[in-house]
Amino acid sequence: MNGYFDGIAPLKFDPNSSELAFRHYDPDEIVLGKRMEDHLRFAVAYWHSFAWEGGDPFGGRTFDRPWFSDSMEAAKAKADAAFQLFEILNAPYFCWHDADIRPEGATFAESRKNFEAIIDLFEEKMATSRTKLLWGTANMFSHRRFMSGASTNPDPDVYAWSAATVKLCLDATHRLGGENYVLWGGREGYETLLNTDMGQELDHMGRFLSMVVDYKHKIGFKGQILVEPKPQEPSKHQYDYDVATVYGFLKRFGLENEVKMNIEQGHAILAGHSFEHELALARELGILGSIDMNRNDYQSGWDTDQFPNNVPEVALAYYEILKAGGFTQGGTNFDAKIRRQSLDPVDLVAAHAGGMDTCARGLKAAAKMLEDGVLEDMRKERYSGWQTPEAQSMLGADLVTVAARVEAEGINPQPRSGRQEILENIVNRYV
CATH class of the missing domain: 3.20.20.150 (Divalent-metal-dependent TIM barrel enzymes)
Structure with a gap:
């Protein structure tokens, strides 16, 4: 039996080829x-x-x-x-x-x-x-x-x-x-x-x-x-x-x-x-x-x-x-x-x-x-509040201690933007 793919040459990386070729996949890049x-x-x-x-x-x-x-x-x-x-x-x-x-x-x-x-x-x-x-x-x-x-x-x-x-x-x-x-x-x-x-x-x-x-x-x-x-x-x-x-x-x-x-x-x-x-x-x-x-x-x-x-x-x-x-x-x-x-x-x-x-x-x-690093920087900034000693201490505390801190410090959190659309726009710049 002749080779099933006879007549098809091995593919090369050639972004400008008019033939069947790799236009983006360069194994050695x-x-x-x-x-x-x-x-x-x-x-x-x-x-x-x-x-x-x-x-x-x-x-x-x-x-x-x-x-x-x-x-x-x-x-x-x-x-x-x-x-x-x-x-x-x-x-x-x-x-x-x-x-x-x-x-x-x-x-x-x-x-x-x-x-x-x-x-x-x-x-x-x-x-x-x-x-x-x-x-x-x-x-x-x-x-x-x-x-x-x-x-x-x-x-x-x-x-x-x-x-x-x-x-x-x-x-x-x-x-x-x-x-x-x-x-x-x-x-x-x-x-x-x-x-x-x-x-x-x-x-x-x-x-x-x-x-x-x-x-x-x-x-x-x-x-x-x-x-x-x-x-x-x-x-x-x-x-x-x-x-x-x-x-x-x-x-x-x-x-x-x-x-x-x-x-x-x-x-x-x-x-x-x-x-x-x-x-x-x-x-x-x-x-x-x-x-x-x-x-x-x-x-x-x-x-x-x-x-x-x-x-x-x-x-x-x-x-x-x-x-x-x-x-x-x-x-x-x-x-x-x-x-x-x-x-x-x-x-x-x-x-x-x-x-x-x-x-x-x-x-x-x-x-x-x-x-x-833009995405990772924005992700890191979103969670930056967890880097404070007070926030880290909560992860080892009990429920009573955490609740007492809210009243003692008058914590009144305000929502912050998740910036989803901005992040999606950033991804689109790359793809």
Whole structure:
């Protein structure tokens, strides 16, 4: 088979090009003392880019990819196409689920054999490619066996199958030098409380995650274990609802120092938050690990997983990431898919190029805001009253002492402007 992306040259940084090129993403540009590529750490998502067939809730497959069949030959052809795209994009990283890369077998052993053969192929390809593995994960939500969850399933055999699957995928991630391992509980929740023992399911989920962490240390995996929050879809309610919910779960099981967050823009919106809210909270809690970069269509009530194209939104996200010190082992994974009417190979290349340019613009705007310090100076000034000895002493006092001070000093506070519009205007100067 000829290369799927034949005829498409590797993309270069050329702001004035009339051809397909990067116009803002220059991997070698220095931003806050670090190369742009090392800040952004882009990853191509194997599932949306190569496994998704172009369906939506009301229609099936629209894409016609030469590897769309359940055979090992097709899986190998898919890997050939993937690494060809990685080369065109000069992508630093990629990510996968087990089900993305191998055909399903009739038994676990057969699926494992198929999976390990593709991991062998990946290892061979990665030996001559600059593209590394950002993270691996297990798909424990698509197959019908997971319709009632994976670690939270009422059937102990499904729990066992899920544990074996995660072990297999974590072993492979470790073998390929992956820098993270992600768990997303797509079915870890419920459709109705009428048939759900929530306490038992949460206990099982906590035990399962503890086993994953223990195994990470047993095999010497140095990557981060990440949980990806999402509020619903496909489940009515998922236990990993948002960053705050997951943090409470981690605290309950003593895992807050072992597990961090992989935060997705689209999931943050579905939870009723902004992306920057989830990032800021994870930063404050010390659990910001990595991100999935995409966007939702705000006219649709569901997770459309589109490539990012909103620079102001992206800039505010990277502002929070830079405030956290930037990525260490995490990165920017494009958990995004082209539209089901975008049928050609070049559409997939252009989507990534546009997303990478959007992130580059957002990163530079965020870096400039942070460097100039205007937002942080105004934030500091707003809370400056807390720097006085009297204010600090209240934080160690009891309620009676604080109340007595109000009357003794005749405290009569007057409201002060939060200056929201001024701050929004300042952000707009950068984006």
